[in-house]
Amino acid sequence: MGGAELGQIFVNAVLLSGILALVALGFSLVWGIMNIVNLAHGAFIVLGAYITFFLHELLGVDPFLSIPVAMLALFTLGWIVQRGLINQVIKAPLLATFLLTFGLELLIVNLINYFFKADLRSVTTPYSGTGFTLGPVRIPYIRLGALGVSLVLVAALAWFLKSSRTGRAIRATGMDIDAARLTGVKVATIYAATFAIGAGMAGAAGSLLSMIVPFDPTLGGAYTQRAFAICVLGGLGNVANVVIGAAIYAFVDVFVGARLPSLSRAVTFAILVLLLILRPQGIAGKSV
Amino acid sequence: MGFLALLALLLALPKLVSSYKLLTYTRFLILALMAQGWNFIGGYTGYAAFGNVAYFGIGAYTTGLLMIGKWHVPFFPALAAGALLSACVAILLGLPILRLKGHYFAIATLGVAEALAQVADNWDSLTDGSTGIDLPIKSEGEFFYYTALGFVILGLLATWAFARSKIGYGCVAIREDQDAARMLGINTTLYKGIAYAISAVFAAIAGGITAYQNVHVTPGDFFKIDYTLQMIIATIIGGVGSVAGPVLGAAVYQLLSTYIWGRFIELHPTVLGFIIIFFIVFLPRGLMTVIGRRRKSGERPFKASDLLANVRAHRVT
Numbered sequence: 219m220g221g222a223e224l225g226q227i228f229v230n231a232v233l234l235s236g237i238l239a240l241v242a243l244g245f246s247l248v249w250g251i252m253n254i255v256n257l258a259h260g261a262f263i264v265l266g267a268y269i270t271f272f273l274h275e276l277l278g279v280d281p282f283l284s285i286p287v288a289m290l291a292l293f294t295l296g297w298i299v300q301r302g303l304i305n306q307v308i309k310a311p312l313l314a315t316f317l318l319t320f321g322l323e324l325l326i327v328n329l330i331n332y333f334f335k336a337d338l339r340s341v342t343t344p345y346s347g348t349g350f351t352l353g354p355v356r357i358p359y360i361r362l363g364a365l366g367v368s369l370v371l372v373a374a375l376a377w378f379l380k381s382s383r384t385g386r387a388i389r390a391t392g393m394d395i396d397a398a399r400l401t402g403v404k405v406a407t408i409y410a411a412t413f414a415i416g417a418g419m420a421g422a423a424g425s426l427l428s429m430i431v432p433f434d435p436t437l438g439g440a441y442t443q444r445a446f447a448i449c450v451l452g453g454l455g456n457v458a459n460v461v462i463g464a465a466i467y468a469f470v471d472v473f474v475g476a477r478l479p480s481l482s483r484a485v486t487f488a489i490l491v492l493l494l495i496l497r498p499q500g501i502a503g504k505s506v
Numbered sequence: 507m508g509f510l511a512l513l514a515l516l517l518a519l520p521k522l523v524s525s526y527k528l529l530t531y532t533r534f535l536i537l538a539l540m541a542q543g544w545n546f547i548g549g550y551t552g553y554a555a556f557g558n559v560a561y562f563g564i565g566a567y568t569t570g571l572l573m574i575g576k577w578h579v580p581f582f583p584a585l586a587a588g589a590l591l592s593a594c595v596a597i598l599l600g601l602p603i604l605r606l607k608g609h610y611f612a613i614a615t616l617g618v619a620e621a622l623a624q625v626a627d628n629w630d631s632l633t634d635g636s637t638g639i640d641l642p643i644k645s646e647g648e649f650f651y652y653t654a655l656g657f658v659i660l661g662l663l664a665t666w667a668f669a670r671s672k673i674g675y676g677c678v679a680i681r682e683d684q685d686a687a688r689m690l691g692i693n694t695t696l697y698k699g700i701a702y703a704i705s706a707v708f709a710a711i712a713g714g715i716t717a718y719q720n721v722h723v724t725p726g727d728f729f730k731i732d733y734t735l736q737m738i739i740a741t742i743i744g745g746v747g748s749v750a751g752p753v754l755g756a757a758v759y760q761l762l763s764t765y766i767w768g769r770f771i772e773l774h775p776t777v778l779g780f781i782i783i784f785f786i787v788f789l790p791r792g793l794m795t796v797i798g799r800r801r802k803s804g805e806r807p808f809k810a811s812d813l814l815a816n817v818r819a820h821r822v823t
């Protein structure tokens with residue numbers, strides 16, 4: 219492996235880690251606060267991708283400008299799903315929410331497939347495929363933009379959770395639901411907000427992904443698994459952990475992908491399982 | 507009495523229906539077998555195993571490779587070998603994985619299944635990669651039906667015996683409170699390992715029979731997550747942690763599935779999603795609660811309003 223290839227792999231990993239952080243952040247929030255592994259996260263990502271695609275295709279909206287639309291739409295959907303469905307069984311044993319969100323994933327992905335067909339789609343703009351070179355390393359503008367948007371959203375969410383009144387209520391509910399209720403937090407509303415923010419983040423991630431990779435309705439499943447892996451790597455608890463987890467995952471993924479493309483998923487999962495067994499609290503994080 | 511009548515009907519079935527219909531009934535029995543297996547680890551022991559398709563695949567490949575290859579092992583010994591290998595793999599993998607709890611266990615099993623699928627896909631010298639392997643052809647539908655039926659009946663007896671055994675009670679104790687179970691002197695690692703290995707054996711037998719019946723075995727067909735889901739959903743529809751639940755659930759699932767496949771092929775997953783959501787929200791303990799309550803004296807019959815009881819118990823306001 220030459221220096222140029224190494225440099226390209228390094229840059230690819232950095233560019234990938236931003237979007238993976240965004241993918242994993244909403245997932246981690248819902249898991250950490252509500253103790254729900256949301257298997258429909260991938261379906262939310264796909265919905266975001268389709269919103270961007272159709273806004274660009276039909277109305278000519280620039281894909282970057284459609285991100286807020288996707289976020290708002292998914293935020294609303296997330297709120298409805300949480301209040302209407304998940305909230306009904308949230309205190310039931312784990313298998314219930316696990317399967318419920320899986321059922322949702324199945325349903326959403328199939329409906330997208332039914333209405334929009336399984337064609338492979340991609341959002342192509344005049345600046346797609348353009349970029350600049352830094353020595354031997356090539357950096358596409360879109361990936362750089364995606365990294366920028368991801369970092370802004372991650373930072374915004376970190377600030378929101380740390381400093382805003384709602385954000386503090388969300389964290390308090392995650393720490394101790396009964397104590398939070400005693401201090402006047404409306405738990406059901408906070409749960410709905412948490413889930414909706416998670417879905418909104420997934421929507422933004424989907425928008426960005428639609429510009430970077432060709433996608434079809436099944437795009438999301440792999441990202442749900444990646445989000446899980448990242449949460450395990452980083453540990454739950456705070457935004458920084460997710461970013462660290464995403465960076466580690468991106469580097470492993472890109473390096474393994476460059477050396478052993480056909481076994482990349484097996485290797486990634488083997489690492490994940492090993493890590494789960496050896497260090498279930500995550501590399502960076504506190505105990506979960 | 508009712509049970510004997512049902513058994514007689516099932517035994518006479520190949521004479522009564524067309525060979526195409528018989529295929530559907532065989533599929534129901536295979537699903538019942540998988541669900542029965544999942545019930546040991548997921549139902550009685552309460553561990554959300556999401557990768558049991560791995561053992562389905564191992565069973566299918568072991569049976570297939572032994573039957574072709576240079577040995578030409580007969581079907582039943584090959585099937586037994588597949589079951590044994592699956593049990594060994596389950597114990598080896600289970601030792602580390604069963605220490606994990608909750609979501610972590612679920613995803614670890616899912617990961618193992620994914621990884622095994624890729625191994626089967628890439629190990630060309632043994633499995634012929636994604637091309638797959640071809641077994642000897644046997645076209646007697648009745649043979650597969652009766653084989654599956656025999657194993658399902660064995661499975662019912664095994665589940666019944668398990669639920670009344672020391673190990674069965676130990677597993678239920680682990681499900682309810684693992685730490686308390688350990689303090690009572692239950693060897694939790696051993697019991698969980700046994701339950702997991704049993705579930706692997708059932709999946710492997712189902713896989714072996716399906717492989718022989720389908721003739722062609724590929725990683726894509728025999729390691730797909732759909733099988734894992736079907737066995738879990740069938741168990742939940744029937745009733746988690748009950749003896750007859752998985753079989754009842756498999757029957758209902760197959761009925762719905764066949765009906766839906768026929769009517770709206772393209773929307774099959776959507777309807778499946780609705781079924782999952784309905785059962786999780788309204789009937790999380792399965793149909794056995796509806797049927798079971800009527801029979802036991804002293805308990806009031808199941809009422810429509812009971813559908814909302816789960817919602818009332820588990821929502822957050």
